[in-house]
Amino acid sequence: MDYTYLTPRQIVFGWGTRVRLGELAATLGKRVILLVGGRTLTQSGEIERLENSCRGLGLDVERWKAPNREPRVEDVDSLVESIRGSASSFEETVVVAVGGGSVMDLGKALAALLVQPERVSVREYLEGVGSGRTLTVEPLPIIAMPTTAGTGAEATKNAVISSESPPFKKSLRSNGMMPSIAIVDPELTVSVPPEVTAATGMDALTQCLEASISRRRAPLPRLLAREGAGLALRNLELAVRDGTNREAREGMSHAALLSGLALANSGLGLAHGVAAALGMFVNVPHGLACAVMLPAALRYNLDCCEQDLSELADQLPEPPARDVSPRQRAEYLVESVEKLCESLGIPRSLSALGVRPEHISDLVKGSRGNSLDGNPRGVSNGELKAVLESML
Ligand SMILES: [Zn+2]
Incomplete structure (x- = not known):
């Protein structure tokens, strides 16, 4: 028998644990790229509270909105370009992804792509459809905070990226894309509607x-x-x-x-x-x-x-x-x-x-x-x- 077991460095599980985001992010960097998904948590003021918990500890926070769909090649590429345009360096930067599997996957792809020296599309790195390129620079540290209970993307090292034409759905995969910290707060899932909870x-x-x-x-x-x-x-x-x-x-x-x-x-x-x-x-x-x-x-x-x-x-x-x-x-x-x-x-x-x-x-x-x-x-x-x- 032989096998490897890869896991987030830290898993913080429990009702209300989201309040620890600032404290945990501060262990990984000084600047937070906060990627958020659906509107519910933004409208309820939850996202602002999370931002404040980071700012209260002296962290810089920049909020980015993920598109409302499973991430496509063009979604990753355009966000990478925008975020690169807004920063001169990504030193001591941590990517925090708050959302469902799609948002966490997008966050993982951003953490990987933002620091690669070559400015090429994420497609080049995807299994089976790319040019076989591999990541040459270690991705930024990631904190994943799921708001649905489903994909478990908070504890996986891949991001599923799709394309409409040609149609494909492939993974970007690297050990460095395993989130450093997974904050799993079940209270965040309370507002998920029944049909999404079921699926x-x-x-x-x-x-x-x-x-x-x-x-x-x-x-x-x-x-x-x-x-x-x-x-x-x-x-x-x-x-x-x-x-x-x-x-x-x-x-x-x-x-x-x-x-x-x-x-x-x-x-x-x-x-x-x-x-x-x-x-x-x-x-x-x-x-x-x-x-x-x-x-x-x-x-x-x-x-x-x-x-x-x-x-x-x-x-x-x-x-x-x-x-x-x-x-x-x-x-x-x-x-x-x-x-x-x-x-x-x-x-x-x-x-x-x-x-x-x-x-x-x-x-x-x-x-x-x-x-x-x-x-x-x-x-x-x-x-x-x-x-x-x-x-x-
Ligand atoms: Zn699945």
């Missing part, structure tokens, strides 16, 4: 389940993934139904964090492979795409992961009886996930997401990549086509 929460659950059975799973991340899966299975429905429930919000924020730690150190699988293609070709948001694909991905892997899936069934709020066979326990887990999706209003078919038969061949091609390679059972183009067609 992002299903992303965390999918990440935990896929990382648990991935071909590249390793002992330590697997333990985290299993714990995260249990938290998501036990808390997601309640977090969607009653967004103010503190225990449910804490459970989901923790599940998302664990899912990030797990996936950053192992692999994913079929659901994530297809989710990338659904994002590229049909514009389906990542969490929703994962949610729709998860039951099918679990079924696809049922034969080869019977034992692992049967053990994961113990994490259900109502686990199966002890005396049933591993096969039945594994099937019970898959059925429970299907029921969870149904209760959350997640559509069962790909056509409900706008997928048409003519999309299938693009989806098959677009699903290839890092995630699909991690799937425990091999996936040929023919097999993937059959899975997707059965879901139309």
Whole structure:
């Protein structure tokens, strides 16, 4: 056995911990590039309070707004250019990203790109589509503060960047892009509406389940993934139904964090492979795409992961009886996930997401990549086509 385990230097988890931003940022630098996402926290004055907590400790703060979508090549490039234009040097600068997965990914890409001596598009550095360039200068330190409970991007070293033409969704990846500090304050997720809570929460659950059975799973991340899966299975429905429930919000924020730690150190699988293609070709948001694909991905892997899936069934709020066979326990887990999706209003078919038969061949091609390679059972183009067609 051999594996590497990479993690943020410091994880600060807990209700209300956002007030520690200034104190924590001051350990990393003197100047803060604060990247913020949606309007809710700005309108409620939360972002201003965060800025003040930094300024109160003598830090310079410059606020930048992230576009309201999963980051594209042109979003990264134009922000890099604007921020470069506003500063003569990035010495003692820390990037603080406050938002959902898209904002944290954009923050990580900025931290990497702002300090590279070559002024080229982020595209050049992306896996599979760039010119194979690698980062030559260590990225700026990053503080990630998630405001949704989903992608776990606060604990991963990659940023997913997409493009519309040509269509792709690829990662910028570097150990130096792992946030130095993750501040996970579940209270920030209280204002997230139910449908976003459901989709992002299903992303965390999918990440935990896929990382648990991935071909590249390793002992330590697997333990985290299993714990995260249990938290998501036990808390997601309640977090969607009653967004103010503190225990449910804490459970989901923790599940998302664990899912990030797990996936950053192992692999994913079929659901994530297809989710990338659904994002590229049909514009389906990542969490929703994962949610729709998860039951099918679990079924696809049922034969080869019977034992692992049967053990994961113990994490259900109502686990199966002890005396049933591993096969039945594994099937019970898959059925429970299907029921969870149904209760959350997640559509069962790909056509409900706008997928048409003519999309299938693009989806098959677009699903290839890092995630699909991690799937425990091999996936040929023919097999993937059959899975997707059965879901139309
Ligand atoms: Zn995901």
